[in-house]
Amino acid sequence: MYDVLPYPSAKEPWLTTARWRAIERHFREMVMRAGYREIRTPILEPTELFKRSIGEATDIVSKEMFTFVDRGDRSLTMKPEGTAPAVRACIEHNLFTEHPLLKLYYIGQNFRYERGQKGRYRQHQQLGVEVFGATDAAVDAEVLALAMSFFTSLGVSCRLHINSVGTTDCRTRYREALKAYVEPSLANLSDEGQMRFKVNPLRMLDTKDQRDLAILAGAPALREFLSEESSLHFQQLQDYLTAIAIPFRIDDGLVRGFDYYSGTVFEIKGEGLGAQDALGGGGRYDGLVEECGGAAVAGLGFGIGMERCLLALEALGIAPNQEDEAPVAFIITAGSQQEVKTAAVKLLYSLRTAGIAADMDYQGKNFRRQFKRADDVGTRFYIIIGEDEAAKGTVQLKDRSSGEQREFDAESVAEALRTGRL
RNA sequence: GCGAUUGUAGCUCAGGUGGUUAGAGUGCCAGGUUGUGGCCCUGGAGGUCGUCGGUUCAAGUCCGAUCAGUCGCCCCA
Numbered sequence: 270m271y272d273v274l275p276y277p278s279a280k281e282p283w284l285t286t287a288r289w290r291a292i293e294r295h296f297r298e299m300v301m302r303a304g305y306r307e308i309r310t311p312i313l314e315p316t317e318l319f320k321r322s323i324g325e326a327t328d329i330v331s332k333e334m335f336t337f338v339d340r341g342d343r344s345l346t347m348k349p350e351g352t353a354p355a356v357r358a359c360i361e362h363n364l365f366t367e368h369p370l371l372k373l374y375y376i377g378q379n380f381r382y383e384r385g386q387k388g389r390y391r392q393h394q395q396l397g398v399e400v401f402g403a404t405d406a407a408v409d410a411e412v413l414a415l416a417m418s419f420f421t422s423l424g425v426s427c428r429l430h431i432n433s434v435g436t437t438d439c440r441t442r443y444r445e446a447l448k449a450y451v452e453p454s455l456a457n458l459s460d461e462g463q464m465r466f467k468v469n470p471l472r473m474l475d476t477k478d479q480r481d482l483a484i485l486a487g488a489p490a491l492r493e494f495l496s497e498e499s500s501l502h503f504q505q506l507q508d509y510l511t512a513i514a515i516p517f518r519i520d521d522g523l524v525r526g527f528d529y530y531s532g533t534v535f536e537i538k539g540e541g542l543g544a545q546d547a548l549g550g551g552g553r554y555d556g557l558v559e560e561c562g563g564a565a566v567a568g569l570g571f572g573i574g575m576e577r578c579l580l581a582l583e584a585l586g587i588a589p590n591q592e593d594e595a596p597v598a599f600i601i602t603a604g605s606q607q608e609v610k611t612a613a614v615k616l617l618y619s620l621r622t623a624g625i626a627a628d629m630d631y632q633g634k635n636f637r638r639q640f641k642r643a644d645d646v647g648t649r650f651y652i653i654i655g656e657d658e659a660a661k662g663t664v665q666l667k668d669r670s671s672g673e674q675r676e677f678d679a680e681s682v683a684e685a686l687r688t689g690r691l
Numbered sequence: 692g693c694g695a696u697u698g699u700a701g702c703u704c705a706g707g708u709g710g711u712u713a714g715a716g717u718g719c720c721a722g723g724u725u726g727u728g729g730c731c732c733u734g735g736a737g738g739u740c741g742u743c744g745g746u747u748c749a750a751g752u753c754c755g756a757u758c759a760g761u762c763g764c765c766c767c768a
Contacts, residue, residue, distance in 0.1 A: 279702050298733090328766050332692075350768090379768075384692080387762065395768060461765075474767090526766065536767090547768060574768030603726045640728030655726055667727075674727085 270392050281581040291589035292423075292578060293376055296396045299419055299603055303411070305374040305398055310354040312480060313379065316344040322353035322561055324528025326469060331380040335391075347380040350527070351397050352554065352570055353561065353594075353628055359401065360563035366418075371401040376575075388545035388577050396578075397551070399570035401558065406502050409533045409553065415517050416537055416549050416571045423589065425581045429521035431510075431535045433503040435495040437556070443494040444470050454484045459484035474522040490521045499532060506533060529554040533569065541584035542577060549573035595647030600629040601639040603655035612659040616652065616679055623683040627652075644669070650686060666691060 277285050297307075316336050323330050335347040348354050355373060359365055376396050383389060396644060399413060400408050413429065420427045434440060448470050451458065455466060462481045465472045471491075476482060495503065510517050517535075525534050534552035542548075551571030583587060592624075602613045612672040613629055620627040628646060630639045643651055653665040653674075664682055667674040668691055675691045685691065 333766080381767080385760080385765075386762090389767075393768060397768095419693095472766095544763060545767075549768065572768060577768055601725095601727085605725065609725095634725085635722090636725040636727070637723090638728095639725085642728095644728055651728075653727070657726090665727085669728080672728090 272517070275455055286500065287591045287594060288380040288579055288582075289575070291591045292575060293396070294374065295423065295589065296374075296419060296573075299403050299422070300374040300398055300415065303372070303415060305372045308355055308358060308373045308375050310348070310351070310358050310375070311315075312344050312347050313345045313381075314348055314354050314357065316346040317415045318353050318561070319346055319349060319472035321525075322351070322356070322529050322557060327526055327528060329381065329526065335380045335382055339628055344429060348377075349381050350379055351375050351377050351395055351572060352399060352529075352557070352568075355399050355570075356558055356561050356563070356568070360558065360561060365401060365558065365564060365566050369402045372398070373401075374413075375533065386545060387543045388574070388580055390576060394575035396575060397570055397571040397572040399568060401566050401568045404502075404555065404567045406533075409502075410513065410515075411504045412551065412569055412571055413506075413513055413517075414513055415511065416535075416573060417552070419573060420537065420548060420578070420581075423578070423582065424587045425539060425578070425585060427537050427539045427581075429515065429517040429535060429537055431506070431517050431533065431649055432491070432520050432523035433495060433499055433532055434491060434530055434534055434552075435499040436531055439491070439495050439499055443489070443491050446489050446494065447471070447473070450488050451484065458484060471524045471585065472526075474523035475524050491524075492521060493546055502532060505627070511620075523550060523657075525550065527554075529557045529560065531555050535571070537573075539577065539581045542580055545577065547574070548577050548581060596626040596628040596650065598625060598627045598650045598652050599639075599643035599646065600627065600652045600654065601636065601643060602629075603636050603653065606656055606659070609654055609656060609659045612662075612679070615653050616654070616664065616682070619679075620683055620686070623687075625683055625686050649689075652682065 271281070271284060273284050273289055275286055296595045314395050316334070320330055325331065329349050334349055337345060339345050345475060354376060359371065364371055374397065376394065378392055379395050380392050382391060385391065400412060413431070417427070417652065418427055424463060448466065451466060455463060457480065458466065459476070459478045459481050462473055462478065463477060473481065474485060476485070478537050479646065507517070523534055523536060525536070530552045532553040532555065536550040537548045538546045539548040540546070549571055551569065553567070553569040555567045557568055558564065596649040602618055617627055619630055630642050630649070634642060640651065649669055653667060658664050662679050663676050664679050665674055666677050666682055666685060673691050677685055
């Protein structure tokens, strides 16, 4: 876990609220241009929701959930991912019937009880989209394109890995074929590989163990077991991606860790991120809505890791386009007369009311130190008020970068600041 | 859940073989006449040495345990 701070720290300069807002804004603008609407769901959900959707046997459900029993004896879980809660909410509020084609986006916190590591936190934020009600491969292309352009438009280079895990039938047939192929060499497989052979054979493909890779090198590919329909859909997706110039590579070993995926699956990998290099991932989950008690509605989506995105930007030395947090004007008072201070306070509020970011010192600093404070907060203009000005109802306006200074009526200074010129 | 590694001011780090009131740089605060900033000069505050226990006349330093961080495995965002 970590704190997101208002100022960069030496240890983790990427962890600032300004950067977070910049990324969130970038994401929002992108998905809203593509017609997505925001959904926000609670952090807590019934544990059952995740068991049914993600799958009992998955790592997430079996060992990584923050689960507890509440005072009413219900088992609640802090959401480990955003899709199932979104599906639950849409069913509950009949959004699928009201909006047969539903395009949603979310920005939310997820919780997984894992060992911390670079780019992996027990509480992490995901930026995601979900599209319900369309099986057209063009939608798959849209979702993948959104995820990719999110990164490329930020200047992060990344690789798109895609695969198709087909329908339940395809996977069942493939699972048998794969087991039959591996069985003779089972004893030579790593401990981990042997365990997966029993529990979840498809996951054997997702290994980094050299021996296992050697054994699996000649194994049949899941792609060869896809039904004609799944196969065609996957081909269409590739054609669309090619048409819109999104580079991709087919990764036969890409098998994701949630049980609800069907058909298209993908992962986006970045560079310079250490072991946790998945920037985002997702896929199609056509049976999920039904599984959660809704109608047969097709769906697909992706999740992008906020922290990994920020880390990737940091590794590349890219600062996201952040909004300016510095005030336009900083008011400085000379002399200790109460009239001066009162004139300054009056001016401060009239500037803010006029929509100008303005600030002043409240620590009773001397004249010289007020300038230092103004420099620290990065103001563009100094506004100086002394006894003479307070008496005349004027101020001195000084440009910090040029050093130029002119006297203005207190009433007209807002206008000068708005034009940004003396 | 497993493995490796680190823990001394806000931050980056010094502190041979144990030995008085634990240091530097930087940052912070103040002063250098509250009428002109960035620089500079001077001064100041700030540390139960991660925590607990042990060895010793004596522990930041040696030993054990524990906690936290980091990195990796697993898995994923």
